[in-house]
Amino acid sequence: MxxxxxxxxxxxxxxxxxxxxxxxxxxxxxxxxxxxxxxxxxxxxxxxxxxxxxxxxxxxxxxxxxxxxxxxxxxxxxxxxxxxxxxxxxxxxxxxxxxxxxxxxxxxxxxxxxxxxxxxxxxxEQEYGTQLLLHASGIELCPLRAPESLDERRASVGLPPVAVALSSVHHRYASDHRAEDALTGALAEAA
Missing domain, CATH: 1.20.1050 (Glutathione S-transferase Yfyf (Class Pi); Chain A, domain 2)
Known part of the structure; x- marks a missing residue:
């Protein structure tokens, strides 16, 4: 482009x-x-x-x-x-x-x-694993179709493997424990 x-x-x-x-x-x-x-x-x-x-x-x-x-x-x-x-x-x-x-x-x-x-x-169910629930206890993917082929679908649209995305989100929010406590039930986009 x-x-x-x-x-x-x-x-x-x-x-x-x-x-x-x-x-x-x-x-x-x-x-x-x-x-x-x-x-x-x-x-x-x-x-x-x-x-x-x-x-x-x-x-x-x-x-x-x-x-x-x-x-x-x-x-x-x-x-x-x-x-x-x-x-x-x-x-x-x-x-x-x-x-x-x-x-x-x-x-x-x-x-x-x-x-x-x-x-x-x-x-x-989502296709690409971009939608997450963030809880004080951790990060959870919203319902997902065919989890066994998730990383293949993510690669087809230029997204990193889900483990990399989840790690990125975890690092983004782990530094602020107050934010993690407030995130219960909130939707966020994975990197």
Whole structure:
């Protein structure tokens, strides 16, 4: 993928700002630094972000690298990934992202994460082992189809073996025991 300048830097800036604010809020939530009002504000922001991304998808299809640049495309992926309250939208976004991947305008790893998240959110088993439950006692993969061939499927989409991903997540959260205690039941993306 050779990218010059994104066609819509304005959309890129909006997506990046929204995704960054959402990520900051999630980090505070994970560390139990939010009160009930702030938690509600975060849910409202997720809904607003989904509404904005829905509009962008309707007007432009998936906002890939050519439209919004790599950082804007990553931000769009992050917003879609956290649109958990709207599983129909999440599945539609997965389809559009898959088309962008096939056109060489998005990362297949982003598609694999979003595909898994959409499956988990409708009660199905994930394919690529990107969705985890983090507990104070450790890390657990969300339900998974055919675990014996997981690393083969992960390799087919450019993801590292699951043991490497789990180790990365463990190291990321092990240094902050308060965060681990707060992570019970929280979904996270594996590296």
């Amino acid at each position: 050779t990218i010059v300048e994104p066609q819509r830097p304005d959309l890129a800036r909006e997506l990046i700002a929204r995704a960054a604010e959402s990520a900051e809020h999630r980090a505070k939530r994970v560390r139990n630094q939010l009160d009930a009002v702030q938690l509600g504000q975060g849910r409202h922001a997720d809904h607003a972000n989904t509404k904005v991304l829905r509009r962008i998808l309707a007007e432009h299809d998936w906002p890939g690298h050519s439209l919004v640049g790599p950082d804007g495309a990553r931000a769009a992926w992050s917003i879609a990934l956290h649109s958990d309250y709207e599983p129909d939208f999440q599945r539609a976004a997965t389809t559009l992202l898959e088309r962008a991947v096939q056109a060489g305008d998005a990362l297949i790893q982003h598609w694999a994460h979003l595909h898994d998240r959409a499956l988990i959110n409708i009660g199905l």
